[in-house]
Amino acid sequence: xxxxxxxxGTGSGKTTVVKRIVERLSADEVAVLPLDSYYKDSSHVPAxxxxxxxxxxxxxxxWDLLSEHVSMLREGKxxxxxxxSFLTCTRQPETVHIExxxxxxxxxxxxxxxxxxxxxxxxxxxxxxxxxERLIRVIRRDMQERGRTAEAVMERYVKVLKxxxxxxIEPAKRVADLIIPQGGHNSxxxxxLQMYIxxxxxx
Numbered sequence: 001x002x003x004x005x006x007x008x009g010t011g012s013g014k015t016t017v018v019k020r021i022v023e024r025l026s027a028d029e030v031a032v033l034p035l036d037s038y039y040k041d042s043s044h045v046p047a048x049x050x051x052x053x054x055x056x057x058x059x060x061x062x063w064d065l066l067s068e069h070v071s072m073l074r075e076g077k078x079x080x081x082x083x084x085s086f087l088t089c090t091r092q093p094e095t096v097h098i099e100x101x102x103x104x105x106x107x108x109x110x111x112x113x114x115x116x117x118x119x120x121x122x123x124x125x126x127x128x129x130x131x132x133e134r135l136i137r138v139i140r141r142d143m144q145e146r147g148r149t150a151e152a153v154m155e156r157y158v159k160v161l162k163x164x165x166x167x168x169i170e171p172a173k174r175v176a177d178l179i180i181p182q183g184g185h186n187s188x189x190x191x192x193l194q195m196y197i198x199x200x201x202x203x
Contacts, residue, residue: 035108
């Protein structure tokens, strides 16, 4: 089993990199653990205050549960991955059953920000992209998928995304084994990564 962490700023192309890796593997060889599934449950917080939660800060995540799940998968045990609702900012009753696989991918903006979790990884990847390109992608995505205005997205970028990126996400480059510049557009780097994973996974 190889456990891979893939981090990078919002809009950097992490999802594209993960998709390209998964495409080269069969369904019974790989499992993806989105970091977004491991946000702490906020059902105890009054609904009107939940909008103030900083989802780009490491404190927003349940690192202990994620580390426990990674350990269980490494031991050959199945896990019940949480389901998180961004509409209510709460963990849902249902879960996603995940069986151990040859390749386990942990993907999220802060996937390399927890020391214990990093220690469980066999390969740490940072997906990098130009800040202006990331902002454009975030604006396009949030307008199309989340119904936000461009002004609202840019305001959040300046007040939250950029400061959190500089404080917590950018430093993750120091612990990365591999940095992929140009995000999901870097076909050569992704192809090299795919071949490496296939070799380590014993294909």
